[in-house]
Amino acid sequence: MASKIIPIKNLTPATHSAEAEVARQLQxxxxxxxxxxxxxxxxxxxxxxxxxxADVHYLANLCHNCGxxxxxxxxxxxxxxxxxxxxxxxxxxxxxxQDFAWPTALGGLYKxxxxxxxVALAVGLGLFLLLASVLHSGASSASLNGNFYSVFPHxxxxxxxxxxxxxxxxxxxxxxxxxxxxxxxxxxxxxAASEAACDAARLKYLDGGHGEGCHNEDDxxxxxxxxxxxxxxxxxxxxxxxxxxxxxxxxxxxxVAPYAYSSVPKLLGIAGGIGLIVGPVGxxxxxxxxxxxxxxxxxRPMDRGFIALLFLVSxxxxxxxxxxQTGALPTLLSIHLGAVMALFLTMxxxxxxxxxxxxxxxxxxxxxxxxPSNLQLKGD
Amino acid sequence: MVFDVLVVGGGNAALCAALMAREAGASxxxxxxxxxxxxxxxxxxxxxxxxxHDAPQDVLTDTYSEEEFWQDLLKVTGGQTNEALARLxxxxxxxxxxxxxxxxxxxxxxxxxxxxxxxxxxxxxxxGKALVNAxxxxxxxxxxxxxxxxxxxxxxxxxDRFLAAHIGNERIVAKTCVLASGGFESNREWLREAWGQNDxxxxxxxxxxxxxTRFNQGxxxxxxxxxxxxxxxxxxxxxxxxxxARAPLYDGGIVTRIDCVxxxxxxxxxxxxxxxxxxxxxxxxxxxxxxxxxQQPGQIGYSIIDAKAxxxxxxxxxxxxxxxxxxxxxxxxxxxxxxFTSTVRAFNAACQPGAFDHTTxxxxxxxxxxxxKTHWARPIDTPPYYGYxxxxxxxxxxxxxxxxxxxxxHFGGKPSSNLFVAGEMMAGNVLGKGYTAGVGxxxxxxxxRIAGTSAARTVQQLERVGG
Numbered sequence: 001m002a003s004k005i006i007p008i009k010n011l012t013p014a015t016h017s018a019e020a021e022v023a024r025q026l027q028x029x030x031x032x033x034x035x036x037x038x039x040x041x042x043x044x045x046x047x048x049x050x051x052x053x054a055d056v057h058y059l060a061n062l063c064h065n066c067g068x069x070x071x072x073x074x075x076x077x078x079x080x081x082x083x084x085x086x087x088x089x090x091x092x093x094x095x096x097x098q099d100f101a102w103p104t105a106l107g108g109l110y111k112x113x114x115x116x117x118x119v120a121l122a123v124g125l126g127l128f129l130l131l132a133s134v135l136h137s138g139a140s141s142a143s144l145n146g147n148f149y150s151v152f153p154h155x156x157x158x159x160x161x162x163x164x165x166x167x168x169x170x171x172x173x174x175x176x177x178x179x180x181x182x183x184x185x186x187x188x189x190x191x192a193a194s195e196a197a198c199d200a201a202r203l204k205y206l207d208g209g210h211g212e213g214c215h216n217e218d219d220x221x222x223x224x225x226x227x228x229x230x231x232x233x234x235x236x237x238x239x240x241x242x243x244x245x246x247x248x249x250x251x252x253x254x255x256v257a258p259y260a261y262s263s264v265p266k267l268l269g270i271a272g273g274i275g276l277i278v279g280p281v282g283x284x285x286x287x288x289x290x291x292x293x294x295x296x297x298x299x300r301p302m303d304r305g306f307i308a309l310l311f312l313v314s315x316x317x318x319x320x321x322x323x324x325q326t327g328a329l330p331t332l333l334s335i336h337l338g339a340v341m342a343l344f345l346t347m348x349x350x351x352x353x354x355x356x357x358x359x360x361x362x363x364x365x366x367x368x369x370x371x372p373s374n375l376q377l378k379g380d
Numbered sequence: 381m382v383f384d385v386l387v388v389g390g391g392n393a394a395l396c397a398a399l400m401a402r403e404a405g406a407s408x409x410x411x412x413x414x415x416x417x418x419x420x421x422x423x424x425x426x427x428x429x430x431x432x433h434d435a436p437q438d439v440l441t442d443t444y445s446e447e448e449f450w451q452d453l454l455k456v457t458g459g460q461t462n463e464a465l466a467r468l469x470x471x472x473x474x475x476x477x478x479x480x481x482x483x484x485x486x487x488x489x490x491x492x493x494x495x496x497x498x499x500x501x502x503x504x505x506x507x508g509k510a511l512v513n514a515x516x517x518x519x520x521x522x523x524x525x526x527x528x529x530x531x532x533x534x535x536x537x538x539x540d541r542f543l544a545a546h547i548g549n550e551r552i553v554a555k556t557c558v559l560a561s562g563g564f565e566s567n568r569e570w571l572r573e574a575w576g577q578n579d580x581x582x583x584x585x586x587x588x589x590x591x592x593t594r595f596n597q598g599x600x601x602x603x604x605x606x607x608x609x610x611x612x613x614x615x616x617x618x619x620x621x622x623x624x625a626r627a628p629l630y631d632g633g634i635v636t637r638i639d640c641v642x643x644x645x646x647x648x649x650x651x652x653x654x655x656x657x658x659x660x661x662x663x664x665x666x667x668x669x670x671x672x673x674x675q676q677p678g679q680i681g682y683s684i685i686d687a688k689a690x691x692x693x694x695x696x697x698x699x700x701x702x703x704x705x706x707x708x709x710x711x712x713x714x715x716x717x718x719x720f721t722s723t724v725r726a727f728n729a730a731c732q733p734g735a736f737d738h739t740t741x742x743x744x745x746x747x748x749x750x751x752x753k754t755h756w757a758r759p760i761d762t763p764p765y766y767g768y769x770x771x772x773x774x775x776x777x778x779x780x781x782x783x784x785x786x787x788x789x790h791f792g793g794k795p796s797s798n799l800f801v802a803g804e805m806m807a808g809n810v811l812g813k814g815y816t817a818g819v820g821x822x823x824x825x826x827x828x829r830i831a832g833t834s835a836a837r838t839v840q841q842l843e844r845v846g847g
Contacts, residue, residue, distance in 0.1 A: 075635070
């Protein structure tokens with residue numbers, strides 16, 4: 001072939017801050033808009049002409065990293081515009097989790113998430129194993145009789161977990177409040193709130209905009225990411241519900257554990273535990289096969305660490321339930337409580353936080369999309 | 381193995397041909413010149429399909445009859461169209477979308493900023509690259525063989541019968557062939573030759589940017605021309621719009637368009653206006669501005685607006701050159717400041733009071749100014765001022781192979797028995813001039829599907845004769 005093909009030169013070099021890179025890419029997207037049907041990010045983008053710090057953090061958390069806009073993008077690498085919205089957004093999300101964390105000094109833990117998880121786990125396990133050995137050296141399985149409280153007294157567990165739980169709630173609450181106050185969209189209406197709740201509960205934005213699903217390893221659609229996330233999320237909620245019901249039983253009704261297999265806390269816990277095994281295993285498997293250009297690959301070890309910790313919590317919980325009548329009870333219980341403690345300790349500074357910021361972004365979108373646009377583009 | 385159908389090309393028309401032929405039972409090999417990551421030709425930059433419909437459909441509002449579509453086509457082509465093939469395309473556009481959905485294409489309502497197309501055009505969710513991806517996935521699943529980095533450079537014929545395609549020294553034999561390898565708009569030497577030299581001694585095409593793929597080099601178009609195939613369309617004509625001068629040489633696509641022309645003025649490099657910026661709505665005028673700019677010295681223009689225009693047009697991909705005074709803006713754009721300010725002053729002084737409304741053909745006009753601005757003329761007086769340098773951007777060329785309702789390539793007025801053509805390579809039969817949104821995809825889809833069907837049918841006939 002005679003005619004030469006002129007090589008590509010880089011006209012818009014990637015800028016350095018994560019936020020500036022998102023702003024650069026969205027300037028290109030806003031002139032294109034082909035991806036408007038995929039999710040909420042692009043309709044939210046078209047309400048803006050410029051992308052400041054607050055806009056970028058809002059849009060980054062509205063992005064569910066489904067990958068649709070990357071595979072559909074005429075400007076994706078190797079195009080010199082180098083548009084990869086899921087990746088740019090993921091990089092900013094990591095900064096959201098750090099910058100809005102409370103106390104601010106602990107935000108940096110997200111950056112060293114692998115180390116944070118490892119230390120938290122070591123602390124949790126060490127703490128409970130040590131306690132068990134101090135409290136129960138030489139105790140027989142018969143004397144324990146499958147009762148957790150004979151290993152760790154109820155009040156001891158409450159005094160350890162209640163403060164941690166309250167701290168987690170406070171830290172996440174302050175972080176999300178800071179995020180919200182960065183640029184509040186206006187009053188929260190019931191319709192907006194219920195829409196945001198539905199979008200979050202259904203993981204609407206992992207459906208691809210057409211219901212066939214998002215992407216994992218290539219440009220084909222899959223619903224499995226959504227399904228495994230549902231297993232994980234609802235599994236976690238069921239476990240949480242099991243604990244809550246048990247708390248009511250204990251304090252309000254005076255019914256003290258252990259409960260029968262047919263009891264409400266047990267049934268909720270078993271269902272939740274199974275969900276929390278199936279979900280993380282599926283997500284881990286998908287994560288290993290994920291397209292290398294989806295999201296920020298530097299964060300994959302953190303994602304996998306978090307998934308593995310969730311799996312550890314549910315797996316140790318179910319093993320504990322099955323073998324609580326044996327002499328392994330103190331060890332199994334210590335491992336399980338250690339994993340749970342590690343999960344709680346790292347919640348505000350790890351992947352867990354994504355759910356809270358994402359729900360806040362969905363709520364903001366549900367509010368602002370009901371407001372008139374202040375742009376008057378021709379043709380509209 | 382000798383394939384039943386060889387499809388040369390890798391865009392929408394080629395994929396439609398390959399899918400139809402495969403569905404009809406033929407074995408199919410596709411040759412895409414580009415590597416996988418650049419596959420799809422200009423189709424990856426498209427966004428919709430112009431569709432006739434007699435009642436509101438999923439993503440299409442109201443109705444758009446065959447007759448109205450035909451009248452629109454007649455108007456934009458100035459009669460340079462083949463009515464039978466045009467009507468075939470139009471009718472096809474009304475029925476092809478279920479088939480497209482079956483192969484994974486999703487549709488969505490018109491995008492924000494394109495409400496004027498909600499009645500006539502069905503938008504692809506995610507745009508043309510999503511469509512191309514879906515077709516490739518479907519083709520792979522159905523067993524179409526696909527080769528990337530496979531630029532066919534010669535077609536071997538026996539009279540008017542296809543024998544083989546060549547890629548360098550490789551010879552690929554097949555029973556039938558569909559040519560769908562695009563126009564020649566990325567071939568800069570050919571564009572230079574077609575546009576020639578102007579009175580100032582410039583080669584205008586040297587300053588053109590190509591909005592689409594770099595792989596439409598027109599190699600097979602030239603090869604078929606040399607082989608004596610019947611041609612259609614004027615080689616010196618191309619669809620040419622004014623785009624941001626900073627756009628990349630290839631594949632700038634949709635984002636490089638500049639939509640603020642009608643909200644301000646456009647000057648050339650001598651800081652003079654040269655055409656009525658407010659002649660009609662921008663979607664109806666953007667396609668003439670490529671040629672207008674191509675006729676200016678240095679093939680460059682500068683679209684100038686003030687702060688009043690911000691938020692009233694689709695945001696451009698690159699930020700505009702911005703300044704607080706007209707003198708400073710001229711300096712930044714490299715224009716003669718004195719000349720520029722006097723042009724703007726003269727324009728401002730000529731603007732008559734009126735009720736500005738950029739959604740209607742309003743009554744804001746200039747008086748006593750040449751060239752006049754006949755709508756949306758408002759003084760450029762509110763800083764900051766913005767300037768966008770624009771250059772001609774070529775979308776596609778009109779030269780193609782003459783064809784018929786079976787998509788056959790013709791030699792001396794007679795159809796070939798086993799060589800067919802689809803897409804940009806024959807679009808000139810229907811669209812000899814001009815353009816209207818989405819019609820390229822209507823033609824590519826219709827004739828891609830027809831060519832694939834014709835090729836598969838030919839294979840069946842050969843088998844019957846042979847068996």
